[in-house]
Amino acid sequence: MTEPTSIGHGGRLTIDLASLRANWRHLAEVADCPETAAVIKADAYGCGIAKAAPALWREGCRTFFVAHLSEALTAREAVPDAAIYVLNGFPPGSAPAYRSADLRPVLGSSDEIAEWAAANRNEGVIRPAAFHVDTGMNRLGLSVPEALSLAGDPVVAEAGIDLLMSHLVNAEVEGDPLTGRQVADFAKLRAAYPNLRASLANSSGDFLPACRTDLARPGYALYGGNPRPGHDNPMRPVVRLDAGILQVRAVEAGATAGYNARWTAPGPRRLATLSLGYADGFPRSSTGRGEALVGGVRCPFVGTVSMDLIILDVTAVPEHALYRGAPATLIGDRLDLDTVGRNAGTIGYEILTGLGRRYERVYRD
Structure with missing residues (x-):
């Protein structure tokens, strides 16, 4: 520390946006996907959405993921033209709030898909959303059989689903058999939905060729965390x-x-x-x-x-x-x-x- 801390605070938290941008560039190169997004949930992992999102936008990031509607509204102010997906689905009756801010819910149940499709029909405008399938985390998302059973169902198009995604359980452990099973299940889903973009790789998944799809969505590594435990950290501290x-x-x-x-x-x-x-x-x-x-x-x-x-x-x-x-x-x-x-x-x-x-x-x- 080269300067004394402020007399009004117990400590100084310095956030290096240049390193954040450099990390996004590096992850985009490693992932080798058509597009690399950025996960900015939890107030950009504590770094501040209002500062982090515009810095990433200037670097070329065009798609962002948050956890909650409130975070999405903050992100919308910070990056007005970005595609913003809300990972934790959407509560019943909240479709108007999502639509008014041009936000994209990540739909993880048949009820959510039906509600978003109904909102599209009522408005007469199909607004996009993502389709979350659970391949092993057992938190959110449709099961693989449920998702496969919806292939060809008109409700998928009515819901404006443009992105198929799942969440890796243990990508930081190289050779983990569960990751192999998730990759295999996700391949079945991609075959059933050939017209949807797909997203599987998180920060650690960016370093696993089998997990690379159409859209990478790193989070922790953007902010300097090591996506490869047991190896030297390839990311710059933020x-x-x-x-x-x-x-x-x-x-x-x-x-x-x-x-x-x-x-x-x-x-x-x-x-x-x-x-x-x-x-x-x-x-x-x-x-x-x-x-x-x-x-x-x-x-x-x-x-x-x-x-x-x-x-x-x-x-x-x-x-x-x-x-x-x-x-x-x-x-x-x-x-x-x-x-x-x-x-x-x-x-x-x-x-x-x-x-x-x-x-x-x-x-x-």
């Missing part, structure tokens, strides 16, 4: 989180720190406190496992991560790097998203999408 040290103190052996005295100093230690905590997206499960970089040194979290404060053991940090306001890096450099996630006993996705709104946000492009 998010960086820095905070200034509030206070440094020396403690003797036997002293405790944090709520419930869960940490006891094994010897003389220097501790530093940062002004952020689980309300800012660092799970309480990071207690005793998380780290920050101070003066280039990995400093473990000690004591319980609290709502607004984290304590570091900075004993190994050179004295000249320890002072009030000294920078600490919680995401960035050697602490990438996936490392931070593992240290919290979770995944980088949760860390990224959980980053709170209390940070000073700085966008660089």
Whole structure:
């Protein structure tokens, strides 16, 4: 961190839009599909739809996926001419809201298909939608037999379905047999619906030739997450989180720190406190496992991560790097998203999408 954090915030979240755009370009090249979309749900994985979507549009992305109608409306303001699909279907009676903003529901049941088709007939205008078939996730979507039984049914055309899609369960694991079964089932669906564009590849699926279809739809990897666990991360980091040290103190052996005295100093230690905590997206499960970089040194979290404060053991940090306001890096450099996630006993996705709104946000492009 080259600048002090704002006095009004506990930390600075820097979002590199140039890296976001570079990641989209790289994924488009790797996927080698006719089109590469972008998943911008969860407020563009915590990076902000209002900033991320226009940056991706400028790079050439024309299709976006979100989870909810509210996100789709935000995206529509950000990219007025984009094709925007809403992954989580649409609630009963919400067709007018979708249609007024030119949004495309991802239809995952016969009831949803029938309702959207009826809205098309009533308006006299066929507006597009996607067709979601479940090939193994067992969350949303028609079953493969249900979808195959609808092949040739006029309701498919009446619903304006222009995209056939499914969701990979375990694409990050190379050679996973479930992925092979999903690919085989999706091939049957494509044969039954030869006139529909198809989309199967997520971030990890972009790297699996068998999963490449007409439209790739990466998400996590766009924002710097590693789509290939066990391999070097091919993506550029997008998010960086820095905070200034509030206070440094020396403690003797036997002293405790944090709520419930869960940490006891094994010897003389220097501790530093940062002004952020689980309300800012660092799970309480990071207690005793998380780290920050101070003066280039990995400093473990000690004591319980609290709502607004984290304590570091900075004993190994050179004295000249320890002072009030000294920078600490919680995401960035050697602490990438996936490392931070593992240290919290979770995944980088949760860390990224959980980053709170209390940070000073700085966008660089």
